Structure formats: C-alpha cells, structure tokens
Amino acid sequence: MSDVVKDALCPFSGASDPQDTNPPSDFILRTSDGVDFHVHKQILAFFSSLFSDMFACSSSDDLQRDGKPVLQLTEPQIIIHRLLCLAYPGRSRQQYICSDVDLDHIPALHEAAQKYQLVHVERLIVQMLMDDALLAAHPHRLFAIAVLRDIPDLAKKAALRTLNRPVCPLDLAFPEMRLITADVLQNLYAFHRACSAKAEHTLRRAFDDYVDGVRDSEQRLGESESQNWTFTWWYHDASRHQSGCGPDHDQGRAAEWFYTHMEQLLPRLSAVPVGQTALEEIPRVSKCVSALLRTCSFCAPRAKDDLVDIAKQVARIIDKASGE
Numbered sequence: 001m002s003d004v005v006k007d008a009l010c011p012f013s014g015a016s017d018p019q020d021t022n023p024p025s026d027f028i029l030r031t032s033d034g035v036d037f038h039v040h041k042q043i044l045a046f047f048s049s050l051f052s053d054m055f056a057c058s059s060s061d062d063l064q065r066d067g068k069p070v071l072q073l074t075e076p077q078i079i080i081h082r083l084l085c086l087a088y089p090g091r092s093r094q095q096y097i098c099s100d101v102d103l104d105h106i107p108a109l110h111e112a113a114q115k116y117q118l119v120h121v122e123r124l125i126v127q128m129l130m131d132d133a134l135l136a137a138h139p140h141r142l143f144a145i146a147v148l149r150d151i152p153d154l155a156k157k158a159a160l161r162t163l164n165r166p167v168c169p170l171d172l173a174f175p176e177m178r179l180i181t182a183d184v185l186q187n188l189y190a191f192h193r194a195c196s197a198k199a200e201h202t203l204r205r206a207f208d209d210y211v212d213g214v215r216d217s218e219q220r221l222g223e224s225e226s227q228n229w230t231f232t233w234w235y236h237d238a239s240r241h242q243s244g245c246g247p248d249h250d251q252g253r254a255a256e257w258f259y260t261h262m263e264q265l266l267p268r269l270s271a272v273p274v275g276q277t278a279l280e281e282i283p284r285v286s287k288c289v290s291a292l293l294r295t296c297s298f299c300a301p302r303a304k305d306d307l308v309d310i311a312k313q314v315a316r317i318i319d320k321a322s323g324e
Helices: 041-047 049-056 077-087 089-097 104-114 119-129 132-137 140-148 151-164 175-179 181-208 256-270 273-279 287-294 305-320
Strands: 028-029 034-040 068-072
Touching: 034 041, 034 077, 034 305, 041 049, 041 077, 041 119, 049 181, 068 287, 077 104, 077 119, 104 119, 104 140, 119 132, 119 140, 119 151, 132 140, 140 151, 140 181, 151 305, 181 256, 181 305, 256 273, 256 287, 273 305
Parallel strands: 028 068
Antiparallel strands: 028 034
C-alpha cells in the first residue's frame, strides 16, 4: 500500500457539493493503492448485509480519519470506483452504465461485488455483459469471463455467439484466456464442431428432401404447405425447364446446379454454423449458376424466391438444433 493517502475523485472525494442533496459522508473505504473513498454507511448497509453487520459491530478503536472510520480494502482504486458507481443510486451509476464497458476489469469487479455481498451490483454487471452488441464483439472473451466467474446464462449466450464467426487466434488474445483450463476451451471447440455437423446435415437433407416423398413436419424443407408447387430444382414437370437446369426424377435427383451450389456452401456453413449463414449464402448463387437460370423461362422468375424460402427454413432448423 502507498504511504501517501489521497482522496478519490468526485463524487467520493468527501468535498462538499452544493448541488448534492445527500447527507455528508460518514465512512471511508481505503484502497490498496492508497485512495480514500468517502461513502455513506446508510447506502452501503442498505445494499450489503456484510456492511450492515460490520457497522453494527464497529467500535471507537477502529482506524479513523477526520472522525470517519476507515476500512482498508485489498482492491485498487479502479475497482472500488467502478464498484461504488454501480452501488450508488442516481447520477454515478447512470454515468457508469452509459459508458464503455472495460472488460479488462470485469472479472475483478464482479469478484469484489460478490465479496462485499453487493448482490444488486452483481446483477447489474451480468446485465451489462448480456448486451447484444458486446456479445457480438467479444463472444470468446465473454465466454471465458462467464466461466471464470461462474455465470451460466452468460456462458451459454456467449458460446452461441462464438458460432457467428470462424475461430482465429485474434479471438483468443485476451487476458482471461490464460486463466481458463484446456478442458473448457476444448469443450467450446467441441460445441462448435457439433453445431457444424448439425448444420451440414441440415443442408444435405435439403439436397434430397423429395426423393422419398415422406418427411415429418420438422423436416419440410422443400414444399409449401399452402400451395401446390415445389421448388424449381425439384419441380415435378421437368419438361418446363430449358437449358438442362431441371431435375432428373428417373435418377431421384434435383437439378445439378442446385447440388453444385449447396456443396459450395458447406465450407462456409461449417465455419460459421448459424442460421444467418444460410440466410445470407443460400440465395447468393455464383455467376455461372445465375447465367444458367436466366436462360430458363421457368427458373428465371422463381429460383431466387425459392432459394430465399429454403434459406429461411434451413436457418430455422439450424438455429433450433444449436439451441439459439
């Protein structure tokens, strides 16, 4: 601890503020790096049973400064400042919630909230980490934080978000990485591989979904329930197609362009096994396929919409399989 003690910044400096309607501070929290936070017993006692019990047992022999009891903490000022900003109602907490979340200090902040039994602060921290934008930007790091701090709901959400991007070394270059075990990381990779396999299986089922003509309701990938038609690559009247873009029903096969198109999607779907990949990639045919479909008066006006339709249904099944 530093020999020189200094006061924290406002609103925990202890200085009087004419715009502050709160009563004067009556307690000091001193950080490990020698910074005094002037706080209110009543507020701490209200939000923490630990502080409530502590104040009930305090004595005149406790360390004091300017007539205020001083509690020496093991955390540095950066953690205590953020902890108090979340613990205090009003302006301080609102300013903190609206600011950028610094993930470098989140594990220590959550640990301090748990240590001092600030239950509502624990909830606020988890609530901040559940933010969609934050999960999208840092899924692997938030997964590691959730594992380290034992936050199951966050771990599940973050694990699902890791599927939205291929794994690369840059995704794992964060401080918490060295703190999680190899088993945890291996389990995350296994989850990604399992979801990739399910996504590939779903896409391959779309190849031959009409061959047997019998499917359960969950695997309806190629037929509208309200209209009497099938997708262009499986349209029952092959004579309507030109340029060899129709199905070969004698061989139980859809149009060759459809097989080629779907096979090309498999590596992308395996790398990012989420419904959004199907929604984006299935309707996006190559220039060669697009040129072929334009030569067919039957496929040209229908193929694009049919691909969008199957993409939606494949995406739904993929996301359901992964637990999204």
